[in-house]
Amino acid sequence: MRNVFMTVSYDGTNYYGFQTQPGGNTIQDHLEAAIVHLTGEVVKIHGSGRTDAGVHAREQPFHFSTSSLIPxxxxxxxxxxxxxxxxxxxxxxxxxxxxxxxRSAKRKTYRYSINGNRVPDVFQRNLQYHHPGKLDLSAMREGLKYIVGTHDYTSFASRRSTKTSHVRTIYEAQMVVDTSSDYPGTHEQGIIHFYITGNGFLQHMVRIIMGTLLEIGEGKRRPEDMGNILEKKNRMAAGPTAESKGLMLWKVEFNEEVLLLNSEIADE
Amino acid sequence: MRNVFMTVSYDGTNYYGFQTQPGGNTIQDHLEAAIVHLTGEVVKIHGSGRTDAGVHAREQPFHFSTSSLIPxxxxxxxxxxxxxxxxxxxxxxxxxxxxxxxRSAKRKTYRYSINGNRVPDVFQRNLQYHHPGKLDLSAMREGLKYIVGTHDYTSFASRRSTKTSHVRTIYEAQMVVDTSSDYPGTHEQGIIHFYITGNGFLQHMVRIIMGTLLEIGEGKRRPEDMGNILEKKNRMAAGPTAESKGLMLWKVEFNEEVLLLNSEIADE
Known part of the structure; x- marks a missing residue:
């Protein structure tokens, strides 16, 4: 038997998330079907985590055991x-x-992308949440700081979360404004990317953080409200869950040694 | 009556090109249907030119006359x-x-995009022709130079072309290699964009130029063959028609004065 590690990239628009669902049409279902088709062997793959319907991944790791001898x-x-x-x-x-x-993952990074320009970009339409209205970007940047650290993130978790602990650590949270797009139309606000890195994320956590930050950007809340919301440990205190299409699992990091097989890496 | 000018951007993947076809499902059909729905007035729009099925436009102009009083x-x-x-x-x-x-257009620019990396980018899959095999980029750059100038482009036109003259002028042709993508996987060749600007283009012209340049990149032809092919004025002399999905109408330029209405521009 071998333990095979792969990374997969997907446009989640047409799928019900990574993990197998009774209704099918998940990334896991398609990967497992392709593996059976290739090897004749039924396998169960293990992802680095779940993603919701409509969420994308630039680089999502998964692994599985196989007795296949295919190089x-x-x-x-x-x-x-x-x-x-x-x-x-x-x-x-x-x-x-x-x-x-x-279990071996050390750091996960998600990206959330907002298109703040007046005209939505047809070529990125499934990858950006379009918000042409004026956003106070410096207030959003200020509010974002409050989520960094080790906290109980109950306020930013789906009420359907079944985890026993809602304590997680966010190592970094960055806002990057990109005005370099060559797409036509005005570019007052540009594309606003949020990169959030932590040791783990609760269900809907990034999307609820983003929904709350958008309310700060719209002037409905103040940046320091982020801290108060965290303290309340109550989902009702936070803003709405932002649309899934702006979210992308950006990368998952491991300690190098857990990936090393007798210092021999079978890369392509 | 007013003469209304618009620009439209589209992902052409799911359409049969810009211009109305008996089978419907063209960009023009959808635009005209939206205008009828808005104004109650049946109009015929006039595009800056046709695009083939699967070809995209960043910025395609069209105009139409309307008696609608909607601001x-x-x-x-x-x-x-x-x-x-x-x-x-x-x-x-x-x-x-x-x-x-x-008729008022002065310069049209098309872009053709080749993904030369080993892994196709799922987020750009409908906008790039994927060619992971090694390409001789400097030979392609050299071959590209031959198409600039005023020539009879019969060799690079579909045999179904009904134009009486195949003489056109290509003002500029540039190859730009972009290795800045943050998409995972190796990036030996990067994304190779070709920008071709002329006073007009024959049916399939950019795609046949690209199919021929790809053969030069693969070492099947030499750069100077581009000149010989032009001289032959025979479609058989050139390479295949490259896939439509890599092609995008990039922009159409006009002399500023033809767009000016009493020095009053009704922009948004």
Missing amino acids: LERWRLALNGRLPSDIRVTEVREVPMDFHSR | LERWRLALNGRLPSDIRVTEVREVPMDFHSR
Whole structure:
């Protein structure tokens, strides 16, 4: 048996999230079907975490055990040939048997993207939340600071969360304004990207943080309200859950050593 | 009556090109339907030119006459609310009655984009032709130079072209290699954009130029063959027609004065 690690990139617009659902049509379902088709072996893959319906991933790790003898350098093209064009395996390697995509993960980064220009970009329409109204970006940047640190994030978690602890650590939270787009129309506000890195995230956490920050940007709340909301540990205290399409799992980081297999990396 | 000028941006993946076809589902059909829905007035719009099925436009101008009294500043949002999300009106203004989107156009620029990286970018999958194999980029850059100037482009035109003259002028042709993408995977070749500006283009012209340049990049032809192909004035001499999805109408330029209405511009 081998423990195979892969990363997958997907446009989540047409899927019900990463993890298998009774109704099917998830990223996991498509990956497992492609693996069965390639190897004849039924496998269960383990992702670094879930993503909601409509959420994208630039780079999501998963792993699975296989007895297939197909050389690793053939897997990427072989699987991509069997996957829909909006799901692509980007990397394949063998890892130690005790590696686990979720438990071995050290840092996860999500990106949320807001298009603040007047005209939505048709080419990015599924990847950006369009907010042409004026946003107070410096207030949003100020509010964002409050979520960094180790906190109980109950106020920013779905009420359906089943986790016993809502304590997580956010290591970094950055707002980057990109006005370099060559898309036509006015560019007063540009594209506003939020990068949030933590040791883990609760259900809807980034989207509720973003929904609350948008209310700060619209002047409905003040930046310091973010701190008060955290303290209340009550979902009712925060703003709405922002649209899923602006959210992308950006990257998942591991300690290098957990990925190393006898210092031999089977990359492509 | 007013002569209304608009620019439209579209992801052409799901459409049969700009111009009305018997089967419907063209950009023109959707625009005209949205205008009828808004004004109750049946209009015929005139584009700056045709685009093939699957070809995109960043900025395509069109115009039409209307007796509607709806203020121009309301048109963009009102039409966009009635259009599919992959078609967006980006600009609206009134122009002199003798302005014509095609006849008044001075320069048109097309962009063709090749993804030369090993892994296709799922987020750009409909906008890039994926060519992971090694390309000789300096040979392609060299071959591109031959198409600049005033020539009979019969070799680079569809045999179905019904134009009486195949003489056109290409003012500029540039190759720009972008290796700045943050998409995962290796980036040996990057994204290769070709910008071609001329006074007009024959059917399939940019795509046949690109199909031929790709053969030069693959070492199947030499750069100087581009000149020989032009001289032959025979479609058989050139390479295949490159895939439509990499092509985008980038911009159409006019002399400023033809757009001016009593020095009063009704922009939004």
